[in-house]
Structures are given as C-alpha cells and as structure tokens.
Amino acid sequence: MRILLLGKNGQVGWELQRALAPLGELIALDRRGAVEEGMRPGEGARLCGDLTDLDGLAATVDGLAPDVIVNAAAYTAVDKAEAEPALAYTINAAAVDVLARAAARNDALLVHYSTDYVFDGSGERPWQEESPTGPLSVYGRTKLEGEEAIRASGCRHLIFRTSWVHGARGGNFARTMLRLAVERERLTVIADQIGAPTGAELIADVSAHAIRATLRNSALCGTYHLAAGGETSWHGYASFVIEQARRLGAVLKVEEIAPIASADYPVAAARPLNSRLDTRHLREAFGLHLPDWRQGVERMLREILE
Ligand SMILES: NC(=O)C1=CN([C@@H]2O[C@H](COP(=O)(O)OP(=O)(O)OC[C@H]3O[C@@H](n4cnc5c(N)ncnc54)[C@H](OP(=O)(O)O)[C@@H]3O)[C@@H](O)[C@H]2O)C=CC1
Numbered sequence: 001m002r003i004l005l006l007g008k009n010g011q012v013g014w015e016l017q018r019a020l021a022p023l024g025e026l027i028a029l030d031r032r033g034a035v036e037e038g039m040r041p042g043e044g045a046r047l048c049g050d051l052t053d054l055d056g057l058a059a060t061v062d063g064l065a066p067d068v069i070v071n072a073a074a075y076t077a078v079d080k081a082e083a084e085p086a087l088a089y090t091i092n093a094a095a096v097d098v099l100a101r102a103a104a105r106n107d108a109l110l111v112h113y114s115t116d117y118v119f120d121g122s123g124e125r126p127w128q129e130e131s132p133t134g135p136l137s138v139y140g141r142t143k144l145e146g147e148e149a150i151r152a153s154g155c156r157h158l159i160f161r162t163s164w165v166h167g168a169r170g171g172n173f174a175r176t177m178l179r180l181a182v183e184r185e186r187l188t189v190i191a192d193q194i195g196a197p198t199g200a201e202l203i204a205d206v207s208a209h210a211i212r213a214t215l216r217n218s219a220l221c222g223t224y225h226l227a228a229g230g231e232t233s234w235h236g237y238a239s240f241v242i243e244q245a246r247r248l249g250a251v252l253k254v255e256e257i258a259p260i261a262s263a264d265y266p267v268a269a270a271r272p273l274n275s276r277l278d279t280r281h282l283r284e285a286f287g288l289h290l291p292d293w294r295q296g297v298e299r300m301l302r303e304i305l306e
C-alpha cells in the first residue's frame with residue numbers, strides 16, 4: 001500500500017510520519033516537495049508538496065497513484081488569515097478540492113483535518129458532526145470550504161474535525177504560555193472560550209487506526225469529531241501548563257494568570273466561545289477511547305521540559 005502524506009513537518013504531520021509508517025510505503029512531503037526516490041539525480045520526477053501549486057499537486061497524486069492521501073498541511077495562522085484571505089483560501093479550500101478530485105480519479109482514500117472554528121460558538125452543548133456550521137473567521141470559513149469540496153467530490157474520505165492542537169514539535173498555545181511565563185509576572189488569558197486541547201500524537205494514532213478500519217470497510221467513510229476527553233478554557237489550559245511545568249522543574253517568572261473575557265482581548269479574528277466537540281460518533285464507529293486532555297498536555301510538557 002502507498003500513502004502520500006502532505007504537511008509532514010506540522011504538529012500533526014510530524015506525528016503522522018511515525019504513526020503511518022507501519023501501514024505501508026510512506027511518501028512524506030513538505031511544501032518543498034522531493035525528488036522521487038530510486039531515480040538517478042537529475043532524472044527523478046519532481047514531487048510537489050506545495051498547496052499553492054494546484055497543477056503540481058494534481059500531477060503528483062496522478063503520478064504516484066497512492067492508495068491513501070493524508071493532508072496535514074493547512075494555513076493555520078488564524079489572525080493573519082484575516083489579512084491574507086486569498087492565500088488561506090488557496091491552501092485550505094482550493095488545494096483540498098484538487099486533492100479530493102485527484103483522490104476520486106485515483107480511487108484513493110483522502111484523510112483530512114478540520115477544526116472547531118467551523119462553528120459559531122453559540123450555546124453550551126457539544127457540537128455534533130451534523131450541527132449547523134457558522135464560521136466566524138477567514139480561517140474557519142476556508143476550512144469549511146475545504147470540507148465541502150471533499151464531500152462534493154465523491155471521493156472516499158475521512159475528515160477529522162479537531163481542536164486546540166498541541167505537539168512537542170511546532171508552535172502552539174502551550175508553548176506560547178511557557179515563553180510568556182518566563183518573560184512576564186502576569187498573564188491575562190481568556191476564560192470564556194471552552195474546548196479541549198488535543199495532542200497531535202493522539203490525532204495521528206487515531207488516524208492510523210481509522211485508516212486501517214476504513215480500508216477494510218468503506219461504510220466508515222465520513223466526517224468525525226476527534227478531540228481529547230474533558231473540557232477547559234484557555235485560562236484553565238494555561239494554568240495547567242504553568243502548574244505542570246513548575247512541577248517538572250521549569251523556572252518561571254509568572255506569579256498571576258488572570259482570567260479575562262474574550263471582549264477584553266482584541267484580536268483580528270473572532271474565536272468561538274463554545275468549541276466543545278461531541279466525539280461519540282468517532283468513539284462508537286471505531287471502538288476508541290479518547291483520554292482526558294490533561295494526559296496529552298502532561299506528556300507534551302515532559303517531552304519539552306525533561
Ligand atoms: N493547530 C491547531 O490548533 C488545529 C489544527 N487543526 C487542523 O489540523 C491540521 C494540522 O494542523 P497542525 O499540524 O496544528 O498545523 P501546523 O500549523 O503545525 O502545520 C501546518 C503545516 O502546513 C504546512 N503548510 C502551510 N502552507 C503550506 C503550503 N502552501 N504548502 C504545503 N504545506 C503548507 C506548514 O508548512 P511550513 O511549516 O513550511 O509552514 C506546516 O507544516 C490542519 O488541517 C489544521 O487546520 C484543527 C484544529 C486545531
């Protein structure tokens with residue numbers, strides 16, 4: 001079996017390199033692409049991993065004819081996307097449309113990741129897969145358009161909507177908090193946005209498990225919510241990170257982590273207040289348990305700090 005992985009060096013992509021390796025021949029690309037292995041220098045076919053090169057992307061999939069395409073690449077700079085909507089659209093929607101059509105042509109299974117930011121954040125109940133969407137930001141809107149392109153293409157697919165991703169590799173909220181805690185005595189952190197921090201490691205392991213199962217049974221194709229168990233606010237998340245980091249011996253300047261409202265933290269892109277994702281569909285379809293979010297955060301901190 002041949003697997004094409006795009007975005008190999010992102011938080012999730014990095015963990016997918018590990019988790020997908022035992023499934024088959026893994027061709028992992030970042031935006032710089034690669035020259036096909038086994039060819040002499042100068043003669044290799046160029047593999048394109050750049051999601052802004054739509055023709056290159058389609059030719060790469062057609063040339064490789066993979067059994068599975070896993071797209072972990074995305075435009076994830078939520079505030080910056082407000083100023084770069086065209087680029088965010090190209091990467092998060094147009095390129096995904098190209099991948100979905102290429103997957104359909106090649107009868108490949110397409111695995112893709114989406115976000116809690118496709119929802120408007122109203123209410124307090126966890127969102128289900130079929131709940132109405134209503135993105136508040138360019139990032140959320142372009143990610144939703146990517147999802148819709150996949151569902152419209154008719155390709156076999158797994159779309160995992162996840163939330164608040166962290167990994168030992170790559171930038172994320174926990175790392176930002178650790179950096180700020182070294183520099184400042186007081187942090188102010190939003191306490192009225194609720195969700196579940198989810199480890200890239202967990203996402204990759206669940207993806208590998210689900211790919212195996214779906215290749216045996218295409219009835220499992222579809223959109224799933226994939227988030228760690230439990231819930232917290234960004235403030236609760238930051239407090240846990242600081243407490244655990246101290247326990248692991250980190251020397252931090254911070255003395256106070258003050259809870260604030262979203263309204264008191266002006267940013268370019270609005271974020272949903274309610275980012276809770278109902279994961280029942282995923283757990284039942286694939287027979288999985290999703291551990292509490294604290295477990296993954298603690299593990300990441302050990303990797304970073306020990
Ligand atoms: N991070 C989060 O909190 C959440 C993420 N998600 C989704 O999960 C998926 C994985 O996210 P995550 O691993 O955290 O993201 P990261 O931001 O860690 O990684 C994104 C990857 O995409 C790559 N990329 C960006 N632009 C291009 C391009 N033009 N061509 C090729 N590659 C490109 C980046 O490459 P480079 O390093 O070279 O820039 C990077 O490797 C995404 O679909 C994201 O939308 C969903 C919910 C939460």
Ligand SMILES: Cc1cn([C@H]2C[C@H](O)[C@@H](COP(=O)(O)OP(=O)(O)O[C@H]3O[C@@H](C)C(=O)[C@@H](O)[C@H]3O)O2)c(=O)[nH]c1=O
Nearest residue numbers: 076078115116163164165173176188189190234265271
């Ligand atoms: C740095 C900082 C952020 N915040 C707030 C701002 C924001 O509402 C929240 C998270 O900030 P960030 O900008 O780090 O996170 P953000 O980029 O919004 O994270 C999102 O990324 C995309 C890719 C997703 O798909 C989402 O699931 C989510 O993880 O914390 C504070 O309250 N205080 C602070 O000091």
